[in-house]
Amino acid sequence: MKITTWNVNSIRKRLGQVQAWLxxxxxxxxxxxxxxxxxxxxxxxxxxxxxxxxxxxxxxAYNGVAVLARIPFEVRLRALPGLAADGDGPPEARYIEIEAxxxxxxxxxxxxxxxxxxxxYRRKLRWLDALIAHARALLAADTxxxxxxxxxxxxxxxxxxxxxxxxxxxxVRPESRARFRTLVWLGMTDGLRALTPEGPIFTxxxxxxxxxxxxxxxxxxxxxxxxxxxxxxxAASVDRAARAAEQPSDHAPVSVTLA
Numbered sequence: 066m067k068i069t070t071w072n073v074n075s076i077r078k079r080l081g082q083v084q085a086w087l088x089x090x091x092x093x094x095x096x097x098x099x100x101x102x103x104x105x106x107x108x109x110x111x112x113x114x115x116x117x118x119x120x121x122x123x124x125x126a127y128n129g130v131a132v133l134a135r136i137p138f139e140v141r142l143r144a145l146p147g148l149a150a151d152g153d154g155p156p157e158a159r160y161i162e163i164e165a166x167x168x169x170x171x172x173x174x175x176x177x178x179x180x181x182x183x184x185x186y187r188r189k190l191r192w193l194d195a196l197i198a199h200a201r202a203l204l205a206a207d208t209x210x211x212x213x214x215x216x217x218x219x220x221x222x223x224x225x226x227x228x229x230x231x232x233x234x235x236x237v238r239p240e241s242r243a244r245f246r247t248l249v250w251l252g253m254t255d256g257l258r259a260l261t262p263e264g265p266i267f268t269x270x271x272x273x274x275x276x277x278x279x280x281x282x283x284x285x286x287x288x289x290x291x292x293x294x295x296x297x298x299x300a301a302s303v304d305r306a307a308r309a310a311e312q313p314s315d316h317a318p319v320s321v322t323l324a
Contacts, residue, residue: 134163217236
C-alpha cells in the first residue's frame with residue numbers, strides 16, 4: 066500500500082506533471098493540497114482516465130484538498146470536526162477524510178499562520194488543536210489512522226536549512242512545534258523520521274533566490290501513522306525529482322509504503 070501526499074500549488078497549473086507522476090509511480094492513494102479551485106473546476110475526468118477516482122473539497126483561488134485513489138474508499142468527512150468557521154463564510158477547504166483498506170486516512174492542509182497578524186496565528190493554533198482532538202478520539206478507539214499533508218510546521222531544527230526562516234516564523238514557533246509533538250505523543254509515528262531519524266530532510270523549497278538549487282528547504286509535509294500502521298512501514302521518501310521538473314510545485318511528493 067503506497068500513500069502519497071503532495072501540495073501541488075494549483076492543480077490546473079500542475080495537471081500534466083501530476084498525471085505523468087501518477088502514471089509512473091502509481092500510488093494507491095494520492096492526497097493533494099492547495100488545489101486553488103472549486104470542486105467543479107477540478108480535472109476529475111483526466112484522473113479517471115488513469116484509473117483514479119477523485120473526491121474534492123474545493124475553494125475558489127485558495128486552499129483546497131482532494132483524494133485520488135485507485136482502490137475503493139468511502140468519504141467520512143469533508144471538514145475537520147470541532148472547528149467553527151471564522152467569520153460568516155463556510156470553513157476553509159483544508160481537510161478530507163476517507164476510509165480505505167480498513168484504515169482511516171485524513172488529508173490536510175494546515176493554515177500557514179504568518180498572515181493575519183496575531184489572529185491569523187491563533188487561527189492556525191485553533192485548527193491544529195481541532196486536529197489533535199480528532200486524532201485523540203480516533204486513536205482512543207484503536208482506529209488505524211494516517212494523517213498526511215502540508216502541516217506547515219518544521220518539527221525540529223533539522224527540518225529547515227540554516228537561515229531559511231526567521232525564529233519567529235509561524236512554522237517554527239514553539240507553540241506550533243508543540244502541537245506537532247502532541248500528535249506524536251498521542252502515539253503517532255512520523256513516517257519520514259522513523260526511517261531517517263537524523264539529518265536534514267526537506268519537502269518544500271521556495272521559488273525565490275535559487276532555494277532549490279542551493280537546497281535551502283523546509284520539511285513541512287508529513288505522514289503520521291498510528292501504532293499498528295507504523296509497524297507496517299517499509300519505506301518513506303521525498304521525490305525531489307518532481308520539484309526539479311519544469312514549472313513545478315514548490316513542494317515535492319512525500320510517500321510511505323505499508324506492508
